[in-house]
Amino acid sequence: MKPPSKAPFRPKFEKKFDSKFRGPPPPKRPPSNDAERKLAFNPENDLIYGAHPVAAALANPKRKHVKLWATENGTARVKGEVKPLPLEPELVHPRLLDHMLMSPDAVHQGIILEAKPLNQPRLDQIDRDGLIVVLDQVTDPHNVGAILRSCAAFNVSALVVTARNSAEANGVFLKAASGAYEHVPYVTVTNLARALEELKTYGFLLVGLDSEAEMSMDAVPNTRPLALVLGAEGKGLRQLTRDTCDHLAKIDMPGAIKSLNVSIATAVSLYAVTRK
Numbered sequence: 001m002k003p004p005s006k007a008p009f010r011p012k013f014e015k016k017f018d019s020k021f022r023g024p025p026p027p028k029r030p031p032s033n034d035a036e037r038k039l040a041f042n043p044e045n046d047l048i049y050g051a052h053p054v055a056a057a058l059a060n061p062k063r064k065h066v067k068l069w070a071t072e073n074g075t076a077r078v079k080g081e082v083k084p085l086p087l088e089p090e091l092v093h094p095r096l097l098d099h100m101l102m103s104p105d106a107v108h109q110g111i112i113l114e115a116k117p118l119n120q121p122r123l124d125q126i127d128r129d130g131l132i133v134v135l136d137q138v139t140d141p142h143n144v145g146a147i148l149r150s151c152a153a154f155n156v157s158a159l160v161v162t163a164r165n166s167a168e169a170n171g172v173f174l175k176a177a178s179g180a181y182e183h184v185p186y187v188t189v190t191n192l193a194r195a196l197e198e199l200k201t202y203g204f205l206l207v208g209l210d211s212e213a214e215m216s217m218d219a220v221p222n223t224r225p226l227a228l229v230l231g232a233e234g235k236g237l238r239q240l241t242r243d244t245c246d247h248l249a250k251i252d253m254p255g256a257i258k259s260l261n262v263s264i265a266t267a268v269s270l271y272a273v274t275r276k
Contacts, residue, residue, distance in 0.1 A: 120186050210250060
């Protein structure tokens with residue numbers, strides 16, 4: 001009779017690893033006190049803070065609002081900006097809001113809103129007769145938020161970003177956007193080169209911003225639809241992105257410094273192409 005086969009040797013650390021990490025994750029610890037219960041929120045939702053971003057989100061009929069936390073001053077401020085309020089705020093102490101955001105740089109102004117994420121369009125669903133901005137791996141949420149704010153100011157149809165190597169749409173980004181996220185479609189694409197080629201099939205003229213270009217922004221054709229393509233500070237546009245653009249253009253700067261922060265460069269470029 002054939003002897004029973006032995007189980008393969010497994011080191012003790014592997015068994016310990018299996019028992020600790022395999023299987024479903026442990027349940028999240030429930031709130032243990034009144035303060036934690038007040039501040040509990042779903043991490044998959046948007047956590048929006050600051051007077052302007054919160055007011056814009058509360059006034060957006062496309063948003064599904066979940067919970068609103070506010071100090072006494074924050075409550076008075078938001079009630080003055082949004083009438084009527086779609087939900088009653090939970091009155092809290094400012095320090096609880098500080099603890100909730102866990103960042104010394106987060107200026108909540110006494111107001112935090114939990115809301116369901118917005119449904120954003122695909123690239124083939126954006127308007128094809130206007131002006132859009134495309135970002136090539138710009139990762140700083142402050143910069144991308146400021147760019148989105150400029151897009152709202154210049155009536156841009158959409159901001160297109162990459163799914164990877166791009167800024168996360170978190171509270172810092174939403175605060176920097178100052179409510180613009182509620183007004184400008186925010187389109188995420190997997191492959192930027194393919195997305196640019198797709199935009200060409202829709203009739204878009206692609207103009208990449210490059211400080212070494214021969215063409216000035218003043219010479220960019222006054223045509224629509226038009227896509228302005230900008231790269232990250234320092235690196236600029238990647239080579240494949242440059243090769244895919246129809247034109248490369250620069251901002252004429254007579255001063256000693258020849259480069260700008262990407263968010264400022266976006267605003268100047270938008271002014272240059274819209275003043276025509």
